[in-house]
Amino acid sequence: MKVQIIVLFALLSLCSARLRDRTTRIKIGVALSHIHLPQPMYSLLGGSEFNSMTAEWQMKWDPIGNDPNTPNFAWAEELMSFAQRYNQQVRGHTHIWHSAVPTWVQALESNPAELERVMVQHITSTANHFRGRCYEWDVVNEVIEGDGSIRNTIFSRALNTTFIATAFRIHRAADPAAKLFINDYNIEGVNAKSNALYNLVVSLLAQGVPIDGVGFQGHFIVGQVPSDFAANMQRFANLGLDVSITELDVRMNMPPTAANLQQQALDYQNAFRACYQVSRCTGVTVWGVTDLYSWVPSTFPGQGAALLFDEDYNAKPAYYAVESILN
16 A cells, blocks of 8 residues: 555656746755665656755765776766756765765875865866856865864865865866855854854955855754844845755654644745745755655664655655745
8 A cells, every 4th residue: 555655646746746846936956866766766756856956975075086096976977867867957066075085085184285186186077077067066065163163174184274265266267157155054043153154255255266155054953943044144145145055954853743744844944935035045955855865863863854755755744835935
């Protein structure tokens, strides 16, 4: 019976308007992994419901540059082909992130000149490979600590903060058309971290760094979408930048309750509404298709159910809440 229900839902989703059909004002995105593409429902919903795609892992430095001599774009190309098949645009994600640094690169911390050289080489080759095929790129990811300081990473220890400007300039030289973003989490409301990012962006712009936008990841706990989300995005937009919600999910304690699912629906609605309230918000990307493959449970034990579709690919109240906003 469960299989029949799933198949029926799939057929209904093809015959009725999907999230991607409801709006032209903003892009409706999803993060996908090539590993799960062979799953029929994963591919069906991942392709038919969304008009923008972000690679969950496959465009980061570690999978691309694990071999120092030969970049591996094969996994990312699987996703690029999928996006083309479903007429989806693509957000590139991400060049520089402290959690996706190949082991051989980590060994270069004591040699800043060599670290910068291989960083430039990686960004250049990756940007050249995907040149003209990604409308936005998260160039630098998660460089601010919660207290507003620069995150302590191999890059900041070896290169101070100069790697940030370098990364943007190198990508722009290789891929002039893409909009270049700095991306982070827990910056959705006005707080020490978002203030520090704001000041960093102002400084980068003053230096002539080609930064075009700010990505607000949007990894929320149920009931905790900040009321000043739209106003905070607007202050970045007032700098002449685009903004985007890049990794939206809303996690809750497990198992889900009816009350938490309804609150989650309101949270998704409020996040999408915040984007609509800012004219320079380019889109909202949900960080995954189904709770079955969400990153949340492995990172936050006891929490989960963060996405629009449950583990059986059934649409949750949050799906219909987003649909109502897009209408």
